Amino acid sequence: MRGNPDHNAVPVELTAVIVAVTAEEPRVLTIQDADQNFEALPTGPFESDHRTLQIGLRSWVERQTHHPLGYIEQLYTFADRDRTRDGAGERLVSISYLGLTRERHATGSGDPRWRSWYRFFPWEDWRSGPPVLVGRTIAPRLRAWAKGVDDGATRRERKNRIDIAFGLSGRPWNEELTLQRYELLYEAGLVPEAKRRGLVVDPVPGAPMMHDHRRILATGIARLRAKIKYRPVVFELMPERFTLLALQRTVEALAGQRLHKQNFRRLIDQQGLVEDTGEVAMQTGGRPAKLVRFRREVLLERAVAGTKLPLSRPA
Amino acid sequence: MRGNPDHNAVPVELTAVIVAVTAEEPRVLTIQDADQNFEALPTGPFESDHRTLQIGLRSWVERQTHHPLGYIEQLYTFADRDRTRDGAGERLVSISYLGLTRERHATGSGDPRWRSWYRFFPWEDWRSGPPVLVGRTIAPRLRAWAKGVDDGATRRERKNRIDIAFGLSGRPWNEELTLQRYELLYEAGLVPEAKRRGLVVDPVPGAPMMHDHRRILATGIARLRAKIKYRPVVFELMPERFTLLALQRTVEALAGQRLHKQNFRRLIDQQGLVEDTGEVAMQTGGRPAKLVRFRREVLLERAVAGTKLPLSRPA
């Protein structure tokens, strides 16, 4: 407890979860790791010639993707021991960020591409109802893992965590628990990444990523799913003009859940989040829809405005 | 955008916001910086012999305060350019954590002591109604700062931010905006810390801290004030057995606001957060109160349980 402790100099990198929604799929920017044949999140250097980390990240991403980043938020700083550069040895600190943008063809080294995030987390997409993957594969395997301990207390605790995270035993599905779900699967040895920790692995479907990048992505998804409920960040993912249904589909893509259409619209206009452009979209396949635009002023009017969306609430 | 960027090795430290509530005051553990005569948050080394940062921080705090840390959560990683060790030069990364405990005599170098956090943020305590400091000093000075720009858009934007952050022009006070308030004061040159950024300073009351520690503390306060509304973390600050009023006073101390007693109790028992011990406290000064204890089981029952408290909601 000193004012000026000795500082260990440690390698620091920035890792970005860059999200866009296209064709009703939430997508994340990934690169291909040449050596390991794993997909990875784009990782940038910690440059000290920027005033803040955020500015540095923004300029770096924009340089690489040639597209402005609408919104940036720090996610988490990872520095666990197993997070070393090559197996063991030096410790690596990784400061992760969440960024929102609109999809664009990305260029750069490492073969950047936009991937649906459900490629990495197929169990997170409940838009067409409960995925069979959960009921048929994940639930039984997790149950088996829980039953496999001798200690009764641990067993009960595991069962509880599983039920809560995956909405079993009559509990509701909570789309915000993405990280908890991934961590459970990791602990239970059901994702390939766990092998590096020496666990026995018999993986469930879902593409793995390099290092702990899938955990970082899970953190980003969880954060974004939570955020859209009380901050108007969805609009960063929308084009200038859009229909209310398009907005709803975007939210649904992120949340992995369907929403009640009328209630969704009620919320949006109760809060005055959008305004008419006067134009209509005729190619909707049904009655023409008004084209609206985001009222940027709301960002000023109520700094902490809520975009309360009809999704499961923390209770 | 490479898989294996070059890593700049950077000094990394851990900074802790350790909170306890005693005698209806929220307190934070500080140390005295010998050189600069400023109070500071305890800062620890980044030790690589712990499996996770959290474990490292926990053991370090417990070693120093001789008291268990009930709850730890990562706050934010600061690495702005002005955050260098001595004025200019080397960049410093500081990973900050929020920890909850019960007050104890702390020992260690640096003269550790528990300080009411309202010592550093006197405008944050609204338990006895709106502080005169806000109306008489802060509001007029901020207004003057806003008026002092030529650009009309910037002026309006500043006025808006001020109104929202400090609950002016008929807006409600929102206790969660602690960080925004501090940052406004910083920008306006109303805190001593701003001098280091070369701003002209005419400070309002409130003790400054070393480096950007007051900003880190503001981050911790804001986070905790938000958290108590949907997670049962208050109990980490309570003794084993307590009365409902004591619990309410603790929440009020943190939130800096009074709560409606009956509604508070309604929430607590609707959610089954506590259970009777069978004992009563006779020294209440009034009718004897039941002594209750936290039902630890709720942490299992609903991992993300809400302790919805009757405080201002984001909308």
Add this chain to the structure above:
DNA sequence: CTTAGTAATGCTCTATATGAGCACAATCTG
């Protein structure tokens, strides 16, 4: 032209949550 199909949009109904207050009970202090 008619019939489906698909969306947009307006409205209602119910359950629940929240904010505020009244009334009264049980204790202590002076």
Add this chain to the structure above:
DNA sequence: CAGATTGTGCTCATATAGAGCATTACTAAG
């Protein structure tokens, strides 16, 4: 005993959330 202080039960108005019905305005197929 009066007055202060706290605990505790209860009510009431309002806001919000979840669910569904009905109607309107288009396109495409027959």
